[in-house]
Amino acid sequence: MHFAFPPRKTSHPPPYALRQTRSPLLRRSRLQFLALVALGCIAGLYILSKLFGSSSTTEAIPAGTPPVVIVTALNKSMGDAFNEKIKQNREAYAARHGYATFFPSTSDYPLGDSPASWSKVPSMRHAMALHPHSTHFMYLSPLALIMNPSLPLDAHILSPSRLESLMIVDQPVVPPDSVIKTFSHLKGDRIDMVLTQDKEGLGSEIFILRRGEWAKYLLDAWFDPLYRSYNFQRAEGHALEHIVQWHGTILAKLALVPQRIMNSYVKDEKGNNAGGVYQDGDFVAHFYGCDKAPRHCEEEMAPYFAKVAS
């Protein structure tokens, strides 16, 4: 239905035009713009957090942290005087290079019936707990002396390039003819454990560990009560040889270095270890077996103490 004429306008128009609706504070176009900007900001933040979020997980190493900790578990039965000399030997070396030392007693750890020599394993774990930011931990037998304190560990052994040049690859773990051989392709920066080998097997009296989950794994596996109760002939030495030969994840982090790099034997008892006999200038002199009956450690060490002191 429609009308012939449009309705008339009112005869009394208002003095000025009323606005029909109040104009909104934010116009539609402005709102859209703001929404886009907000979206862009959120997206940008998300991308930035994705890009840089992971970088914050690398932990900060506090200043003044010693890079290396020298660990020696001392046996009280050796006598306080002897132990004191051993301590001084390490402390002098550590002070020279800014390293730390740690001398627990073999009786500090719950070994049960197993030999006191097992205490080297928990003592390394202990050192790692005490120095959570140090990178390397060296276990030195209480029967060894640092003869050349001028050698820093880093340049002498631990820097990846040096380690790669020292590493003995494709070598039977237990000489002479173990079927398990050290890996032939290992990078120096992937190594977590450095140790030496004598004619009988792995030298577990002196070794270097790098801090990390792997080190905990090695030490805890090594210290398993079932290994301690197994009566290995050479206790923890054979236990180490066992886990290295049976478990690839341990062998893969292991580097064998020439014996005289850090484990020169002062006496070649059986006369078949010519490559490992101490010569002047070697880093460490190891009086391996001097605590057994006919030998006497203090007597054997006396000239060497004099040599270091001079």
Add this chain to the structure above:
Amino acid sequence: MRVNANTNGGAHISWASAQAKSAEVKGYPSFATRNQGFFSRHMRRISASLPRFDGGGNARYAEKEKLQRGRWGGGAGRWSGVMGRIGRMVWRMRLRFAVLFGFLFLVIAFYVTPLHRIYRRASFLGGGSKFVIIQAANLGGGVMEWKGPREWAIERDSLKNKRKYAKKWGYELEIVDMSTKKRYAHEWRESWEKVDTIRNAMRKYPDAEWFWWLDLNTFIMEPSYSLQSHIFNNLARTTYRDINAYNPLNITHPLTFPYLDAETRSPIGDGLASSINIIVPQDCSGFNLGSFFVRRSVWTDRLFDIWWDPVFYEQKHMEWEHKEQDALEHLYAAQPWVRPHVAFIEQRMINAFPPGACGEKGEDPRIHYREADRDFVLSNRLNRNAWERIKDWVSDSVKAAKEKRKEKQEKKNEKKDGEKGGLESCGYDCMGAAFRWAMHPKSILHFWFRLYFLYCLVLQGKDALPRPFGGASPSPSRASDGLLMPVYLRSS
């Protein structure tokens, strides 16, 4: 031909006669075949009954101009008005409808078609390909023993259940033949394949992160749960690190040796979900490796490496009845590096036991299956379909009612000292039995047959039954007294 001789339009030829003639020529039967089909006969009635949208009959046009002529929604019937209004509404809101239909289309495309599997698999969307289900099959088969039909059936159903689940959520399913073989030089190493199997799966699926070991005698009861939503999206809350929450083995935790670092001595490790590398449930006798998760990591490599060791096993093989399970318990207890990366999960979350299993302690809400809580995986029970569930529910409720009845009965018996005998007690039992009999799955198929059977038997006597059930044969000699016989038989 006589027809042709007469020219068309002859005055004496009526329409009817011409039609009859042409029908004759075509050789069709004498009676009319046209208008025989349902549609041709009822076309008009149907079309007339359809709603009209023209706003009134044509007849109205002949009428004089009235107030409502030519308008929508007049007196032309409610139908046309409603339809017209809906049509206009749809047209006006076509954008909104387009959105709605688009949404519906996407829902169908994603959830009805297989597209959602691709979506769920993709590592950046659903992440299903990050999970591998390792299903041990053929347990102990092969050399050790023959499998009976029951074992085969269980195996088939279980695998089907897992396949369906893995397909649904886009997980990888690795079915491993565990039949006993002389695979290792050393006899101790046999039946320790679990670790090697998981390692092989890790090699086979290099992109996967979590590996779920599942024994054969498990069934996923709730395939609508994804692993992500059930466990992994909220790992910190679904698992617990401190074994003291439930410690059937009485393992001392946390370790207190002063030579250990703070993280190892902490009861919960570092407490972050990212450090969890193995998720193990515990039943009433310790760790349960019938269903557990491991994550690909260097830690896991180490654990798998140290898990089997000849020196451990030489000393313990008489004690370690469950081989790898006991070995893991030993590693957890003895080697501190293991603890900060192990998380426990309630047994019921990933491997609920049926009631009665696991000692005589009875129902433990941490271990035993409860249907009301819709547990995810169940050990030792077939996955039931909807019908079987109804059936079980019926039989369960009958059983429950029976038990109540029995209790009452016993109370009565205590009072009356057993005056009444079997018949009354039959009442409920018999009813229950009959009910269950009627509810047997086959009975649905044969329901009408049974009804007919009963009808024949009760009302009309044995002879009326179909022949195989003892009914009379339709021989001519008995056709005379075959009053009760079906009509089609009598007529012959």
